[in-house]
Amino acid sequence: MSNKYQCYKGTEDRFGAKLHNWQWVEEQIRQTCRDFGFSEIKTPTFEYTEVFKRGVGDTTDIVQKEMFSFEDRGGRSLTLKPELTAGVARAYVQHGMRQMPMPVKLFYIEPCFRAERPQSGRDIEFFQFGVEHIGSASPFADAEVISVAWELLQRLGVKDVKLHINSIGCPDCRERYNEALKLFISSNFEKLCPTCKERFGRNALRVLDCKNPSCAEIISGAPLISKSLDEECTGHFNSVKSALNALGIPFTHDERLVRGLDYYTKTVFEFIPEGASSQGTIAGGGRYDNLIESFGGEPTCAIGFGMGIGRLVAILEKQNLIPGYNPGTDIFVGSYCPEQAAAAAALTYELRKLGVSAECDAMGRSLKAQMKYADKLNVRYSVIIGEDEIRSGKVKIKNMSTGEQTEAALNAQDIKKLMPDIDTGRCETAGK
RNA sequence: GUGGAUAUAGCUCAGUUGGUGGUAGCGCCAGGUUGUGGCCCUGGAGGUCGUGGGUUCGAGUCCCACUAUUCACCCCA
Numbered sequence: 470m471s472n473k474y475q476c477y478k479g480t481e482d483r484f485g486a487k488l489h490n491w492q493w494v495e496e497q498i499r500q501t502c503r504d505f506g507f508s509e510i511k512t513p514t515f516e517y518t519e520v521f522k523r524g525v526g527d528t529t530d531i532v533q534k535e536m537f538s539f540e541d542r543g544g545r546s547l548t549l550k551p552e553l554t555a556g557v558a559r560a561y562v563q564h565g566m567r568q569m570p571m572p573v574k575l576f577y578i579e580p581c582f583r584a585e586r587p588q589s590g591r592d593i594e595f596f597q598f599g600v601e602h603i604g605s606a607s608p609f610a611d612a613e614v615i616s617v618a619w620e621l622l623q624r625l626g627v628k629d630v631k632l633h634i635n636s637i638g639c640p641d642c643r644e645r646y647n648e649a650l651k652l653f654i655s656s657n658f659e660k661l662c663p664t665c666k667e668r669f670g671r672n673a674l675r676v677l678d679c680k681n682p683s684c685a686e687i688i689s690g691a692p693l694i695s696k697s698l699d700e701e702c703t704g705h706f707n708s709v710k711s712a713l714n715a716l717g718i719p720f721t722h723d724e725r726l727v728r729g730l731d732y733y734t735k736t737v738f739e740f741i742p743e744g745a746s747s748q749g750t751i752a753g754g755g756r757y758d759n760l761i762e763s764f765g766g767e768p769t770c771a772i773g774f775g776m777g778i779g780r781l782v783a784i785l786e787k788q789n790l791i792p793g794y795n796p797g798t799d800i801f802v803g804s805y806c807p808e809q810a811a812a813a814a815a816l817t818y819e820l821r822k823l824g825v826s827a828e829c830d831a832m833g834r835s836l837k838a839q840m841k842y843a844d845k846l847n848v849r850y851s852v853i854i855g856e857d858e859i860r861s862g863k864v865k866i867k868n869m870s871t872g873e874q875t876e877a878a879l880n881a882q883d884i885k886k887l888m889p890d891i892d893t894g895r896c897e898t899a900g901k
Numbered sequence: 902g903u904g905g906a907u908a909u910a911g912c913u914c915a916g917u918u919g920g921u922g923g924u925a926g927c928g929c930c931a932g933g934u935u936g937u938g939g940c941c942c943u944g945g946a947g948g949u950c951g952u953g954g955g956u957u958c959g960a961g962u963c964c965c966a967c968u969a970u971u972c973a974c975c976c977c978a
Contacts, residue, residue, distance in 0.1 A: 478970075530976050534902075552978085581978080586902080588972060597978060664975065675976095729977060739978095746973085753978060777978030805936050836936060844938040855936055869938070 479585075479593030486794035491596075493791055494625070494782055495578055498598050501621045505613070507576040507600050512556035514580065518546040523763055524555025526731025528671060535583040549582035554732070554757065554773055557601045562766035572604035576617075578778065590748030590780050598781075599754070601773035603761065608708035611736045611756065612716055614772050618740055618752050619718050625781075626790045629743035630751065632718065635726035636706035636735050637674070638698045640759070643734075646697035647673055657687045677725040680747070693724050702735055709736055732757040736772065742784060751784065752776035799888070801843035802829040805836050805855035812879075813854050816864075819881035825888075843869065850888055854879070 476482055483491055499509070518538050525531050537549040550556055557575055560566075566573050578598045587593055602614045615632065622630055637643055651673050654661070661669065662681040669676060677688055698706065713720055720738075728737045737755035745751075754774020761769035785791050800820055804813035813829045820827040828846060830839045836853070843851050853865045858879060866887060867874045877884050 475969075535976075583977075585976070586974095587970095588974095591977075595978070599978085667975095747975090748973095748977080750978065775978050780978065801938095803937075832930095835931090837938080838931080840938040842938085848938095851938080853937065857936085865937085867937070872938085874937090 477593065479587030479591075481592065481594075489794040490782055490786060490791045491778065494778065494785065495598075497625060498576075498578060498621060498778075501617065501624060502576040502600065505574075505600075505617045505620070507574040507602075507617070510557060510560065510575045510577050511579065512550070512553065512560055512577070515547045515549050516556055516559065518548040520559050520764075521548055521551060521555050524558060524732065524760060525552060529729060529731055531583065531730070535585055537582050537584055550579070551583045552581055552730075552775060553577050553579055553597055553599050554601060554730075554760070554775070557773075558603075558757075558760045558766075558771070559764050561601075561603055561761060561769075562764040567604070567767060567769065572602055572610065574600070574602050576600040588748065590746070590777075590783070592779060596778040597775045598778050599773055599775040601771060603771040604769055605772075606758070606770040608705055608712050608736075610770075611709040611772050612712035612718075614754065614774060615713065615720075615738055616716055616718060618754075618774055618776060621776075622740065622751075625785060626788070627742075627781075627784055628788055630784075631741050631743065632720040632738060633723040633726050633741060634709070634713075634720050634736065634738040635694070635723050636698060636702060636709075637694060637727060637733060637737055637755075638702040639734055642694075642698045642702050643674075646692070646694045649692045649697060650674065650676075653691050654687070660684075660687060672729075674727040675729070677727055688725070695724060705735055728753060728755055732760045732763075734758045738774070740776075749780070750777075751780050796846060798826045798828050798846045798848045799850065800825055800827045800884070801839070801846060801848040801851045802827060803836055803839040803843065803851055803853045804830060805853070807833065809854045809856065809859060812859055816852065816854065816879065816881060816884075820885065823881055823885050825881075825885055852877075852884060 502509070518536070521536060522532055527533075531551050536551050538546055539548075541547055557577065561573065576599065578596065580594055581597050582594050584593065585591060600614060600617050602610050615634075619632065638646065651669070654669060654673065654676060658666070658669065660683060661676070662679065662684050665676045665679050665681070665684050668679075674694075676684065677691070679685060679688065695703070695706075710720070710722070726737060726739060728739075733755040735756040735758065738753070739750050740752040742749050742751060752774050754772070756770070756772040758770045759768075761767070761771060782791075800817075802813045802817045802820070804810045810830065810833075817827045817829040828843075828848070830842070832838075832842075834842065836855075840851065848869055851867045851869055853867065858864045862879050863876045864879045864884070865874050866877050866884065875887070877887050
C-alpha cells in the first residue's frame with residue numbers, strides 16, 4: 470500500500486457487506502434492549518477530561534496513558550470518550566434523572582477512543598454497546614443486567630461463550646482483601662514476573678489475572694477474595710447467584726476475576742468466548758454503587774456492562790451467524806439505445822416513487838452490458854425498453870432467476886403489480 | 902510503552918544464485934455479428950515493486966534508516 474492517504478491506524482472504513490453486518494447486529498441489540506425495557510442514550514463524543522479522570526479513575530491505564538486529550542480555545546482539557554459509563558453517569562446527574570421512575574435503564578451504542586497499539590480485537594476507535602441500570606441495590610438488578618447480555622448472545626446464536634462472575638466487594642472489603650493479598654504475595658515478590666511486580670504496586674488485585682505460569686502458581690495458594698467479604702457483600706453475591714439460577718443462566722464463579730476500572734464494586738462479570746485470546750473478552754461489567762455520588766449526585770446504586778461490537782461481529786462472522794448481504798435493488802430498467810435511455814430513467818423514477826428500489830444505466834452501456842450489470846446487482850427483475858416497446862407501450866419484464874420473460878404496459882403501477890413478491894425476501898439467508 | 906513479522910495492480914499473491922516488472926486467480930472495462938445477464942473465450946485499462954540512502958556494471962531481490970501495516974505483550978470491550 471503506497472498511498473499516503475489512509476485512515477489512521479486502528480480505525481477503519483466500513484461499507485458494503487461489512488457495514489451491513491454491523492447494522493444488522495445493532496438492530497438485534499436495539500430490539501433486545503427494547504424487550505428488556507432499556508432506552509437509548511447518546512452522549513457527546515468528547516467530555517471534559519475531568520469526567521473520565523473522576524469516573525474511570527486516576528490510577529487506571531485508561532486515564533494514565535490511553536486517552537486522546539486536547540484543549541479548547543479557552544484552554545480547558547477535553548477528551549474523546551474512552552468508555553461510556555462515566556459519561557452516562559454524568560448525564561444522569563446533570564439531567565436530574567433520579568426524578569424519573571426508578572430504576573433508570575439506559576443503553577448505548579457508541580464509538581470509544583483509546584490510544585493503544587491496535588491489534589486484532591482492539592482498535593483505536595472501537596464501538597461499544599452497553600447498558601446502565603441505575604438506582605437499584607437489588608441483586609435482581611445484577612441478574613437483570615447480566616440477562617440482557619446473555620439473551621442477546623442467545624438470540625444471535627453465539628456458540629461457546631462463558632459467563633464468569635465474581636464479587637470484589639465494597640471498598641472496605643476490597644481494602645481488607647488487598648492487604649491480605651499483598652501480605653501473601655510479598656513473601657514471593659521476587660518470583661513474580663516483571664509486569665506483576667508493577668501490578669503489585671499499582672493494583673495488586675490484577676496479579677490474580679496473570680497468565681504467567683510461575684505467577685499462577687504463586688497465586689494458586691493466595692487467599693480468596695470471597696473470604697474477605699463482609700456479611701452484606703457475601704449475602705448480595707449469593708443472592709445474585711441464585712437470581713441467575715432462577716433465570717436459568719449458567720455461570721462460573723471465578724475467584725480470580727477482577728476488573729481494571731476503579732469504579733466497580735461488588736458484582737463483576739465477563740463474557741468470554743471459548744479459547745479466547747487475551748483480546749477475546751466480548752463483554753465485561755459490574756456494579757458501581759459509588760460512581761453517581763462521585764459526580765455530585767445522591768448516593769445511587771447502579772450496575773452495567775460494556776460489550777465490544779467489533780469483537781461481537783467478528784465472532785458472528787466467524788460462526789456464520791449473520792444473514793447475507795443483499796444490496797436490495799429489485800428492478801433494473803434497461804434500454805436498447807441512447808434514445809430510450811430517457812424513457813428508462815423516467816420509468817425508474819416512477820418505480821422509485823412507488824417505493825420500489827430500481828436502477829437503470831448511468832454509464833451509457835450496451836444492453837448486453839446493462840444486463841451484466843443487472844446481474845451483478847442481483848436484481849430480481851429486469852425491464853427492457855426499446856424502440857418497439859415505446860411504440861407499442863408494452864415492455865418486456867424478465868425474471869432474472871428463472872429467465873422467463875413476460876410483457877406489461879409501460880407504466881410503473883402495472884409493472885409493480887406484476888411483482889407481488891418484490892418487498893420480501895431481502896437479507897433472509899444466513900451465511901455468506 | 903515492549904517484542905516479532907510484513908510491504909509487488911483495486912484484492913489475494915508469483916517473482917529462481919541479484920540480469921528488461923510480471924505469473925495465476927478475483928474484480929473492473931470492452932468485444933465474441935445485427936435487442937438480453939449467469940458459463941466459456943478474446944482483448945484492454947491500472948503499478949514511481951512503501952519512502953530514502955547504500956553495495957553492485959546492474960537491486961523487486963542484498964544491507965541500513967524511516968514510514969506504514971500486522972501479530973503478540975501490557976491493558977481493555
